[in-house]
Amino acid sequence: MTKLHNDLLRDIGTLARTIHYLHDLHFKELALQRGQFIFLTRICENTGINQNDLSLLLKVDKSTTAKAVQKLTAAGYINRQRSSEDQRHWQLFPTEKALLLYDQIITEENTCLQLCLQNFKASERKELNRLFKKMCANLETHWQKTKGQKQRIEVQ
Known part of the structure; x- marks a missing residue:
């Protein structure tokens, strides 16, 4: 498993x-x-x-x-x-x-x-925000590609 x-x-x-x-x-x-x-x-x-x-x-x-x-x-x-x-x-x-x-x-x-x-330090808040934005950016490319493929399938 x-x-x-x-x-x-x-x-x-x-x-x-x-x-x-x-x-x-x-x-x-x-x-x-x-x-x-x-x-x-x-x-x-x-x-x-x-x-x-x-x-x-x-x-x-x-x-x-x-x-x-x-x-x-x-x-x-x-x-x-x-x-x-x-x-x-x-x-x-x-x-x-x-x-x-x-x-x-x-x-x-x-x-x-x-x-x-x-209970988060200011530096931790800033770093967390930076890391989440990075995660979103990482997924954005995949999401755009997936969304584009879905739209092409719907058009056919």
Whole structure:
């Protein structure tokens, strides 16, 4: 039987699920459904982003983004407008309601980050951030290649 080389990815998964669970509990009080805060923050941070680019940024499929955008639009958090450059794309803009909520979301994320990094030295925090960015960069190339292959398969 093949043995796992180390538990790093399992630990990252556990950490991610725990953080999402805590965020979902907090954001439920703000009338956001599960995981919607991720879409909302990226739209606030990238005003005018189109749905396709939002999917690529978050590494989710287009249908997941479409559902989240539909729910956020219905809840009055974002407005969709046809792109003047490409009529096939919808640009996404946060509403005033979303911008007010954005500050609360970032405050919650910062609180969770402080909990995760308590007892870490400043140098350890900096190194951890550098290492995670390096891991993401390592996977980005593979993800792009895989995503490209998937798109070619869907077109045929």
